[in-house]
Amino acid sequence: MLLQDLLNATVLGSIYLLFSMGMALTWGTIGILNFAHGAVFMFSAFVAHLMLKLLPLPGAVLIGLAAVTGALLSVLIQKLVFAPISKRAKNHRAAEIQILIGGIGVAAILVSTVEIATRNSAFSFGEAASLGPGTVEVAGLRIGSTVATVLALALILGAGLIWWMKKSRRGLALRAIGVNPETASLMGVNQSRLAVGTMAVGGALAGLAGAMLTLHLVALSPQSGDGFLIKAFAIIVLGGLGSMTGVVLGSFVLAFSETFVILYGSGSWASAVSFGLIFLFLLVRPQGILGKLEVRRT
Template identity: 55%
Template sequence: MQDLVSVVTLGSVYLLFALGMSITWGTIDILNFAHGSVFMFSAFSASLVLERLTLGLVPVLLIGVVVGALMSVLIQVVAFEQIIKRARDRRTAEMQILIGGIGVAIIPLAIAQHHTQSNPFGLNASSFTVESISLGGLRITNIQVLTVLLALALWAAAAVWLRRSRQGLALRAIGVDAQTAALMGVDRRRLALVTMAVAGGMAGLSGVLFTFSLGAITPESGDTLLVKAFACIILGGVGSMLGVAFGAYLLAAAEVVILTQTNGSWVEAVSFGLIFLVLLVRPAGVFGRKEVRRT
């Protein structure tokens, strides 16, 4: 049963992180390889602020969200918009965005590595303390409970946002067909910025929560998470909200099983192996609606 708690909490971190990536990829066609960098740097910024100020949980979370959103918007304006403007067609734009994301991601990583000498950093200076709660024999920390609740709430909110609101409709129209969306009078640029801000905010939030719950993270931890998020999205199917949640918890479950059954060093291979398997067997993902473009 304790393992179930691990699955749910780990899955929620993956979900919170992958949610932003899934939304930008599924709607505005941006697979943001700087997402892991945003995740890490938001938590890092919070730790910098905490070196000078003692803050409670909510302000620290807010710092993470704001830094994440700002970074994401900045990357969109400075990098991705420029690439899209110059690219010859959609295929080259996709590749340039991936490569550009990898390039941009080096910068925050370099700053954080320089400052921390590549050592793990944490948020222990916060006035908020992580405490264990016992629920019917199960141990769970307050931050884990918060992570699970926030992940599910934001996931539901994003799903409703995408399904109901005018903006959501416009976004899904872009995801379906850019030309139709333009004809419908959708302002692509503004929508893309809003989407990137939301995605970045989620990355920042998950960064702070994850750092709280682990105690400390290394500047490089964003990269690993990036590949895992990709696994979640691929598992469920690009653009599917149900899919990304399914993917996140399935990946967490698979990892926890491997962790408890073996000595643990194969855990990292799970997500990579799953990506491979799903792409071969069911390229559109379990809940995918769009056919994977080939060639």
């Protein structure tokens, strides 16, 4: 059914959005390309999975627990890995490369930990975790409580983050750092404090996405974050680095493109869509859908 397929694509795009917003926020503002974002996404859901074995927690609590875990984990990564690297690096470009490598190392540790704990098998929340009543049918569409929650979270958090970035004082300060960190520092912006807060928000969004995907797909594997990391790159390039509205558009463009390929082509080509869209936009519009060309004067 076409409408059901469109709904499924919208749910997929919503999960992409929750995941990609956190990565786009840190990359487009404080300049941290966090390669550990996908591992935080997976590890946060795994912590919720472990807690469910100890206590009979409802689905809403598991989502909150995963979000808190993601926030705390990202703050630790910032404090123990990224901040020390930034202080000791010779220059900004060297810091970017070293942070990228550091993120890969952190991700490898988190993924390996879960692989050992699960013997490299998938984990889930089980049937005990529920967000409410089962599936209901509305105008011929089957809508479950998890689907409704994903859509609501994507709408609220997506719109809220866009508004916060454009209207709030801290959001404007973050945008100033993204444009010119030196000038922002001279204007009194506390970059280290904002970096910690930004990493916390990005990690919380990753944990939230991990929990929602686990509830939606029933299970995650230790390597699930790797594929999402690649898709987040595609989404940010599509939307335009620094544009949260572009991330929203990019998330749904990618989700609908993949769904179309799966329905009318071969499912094995779905992942290739991510790279294909990246190549296309790098050639035709390298700044993305809503991104702006950077002008450098010397």
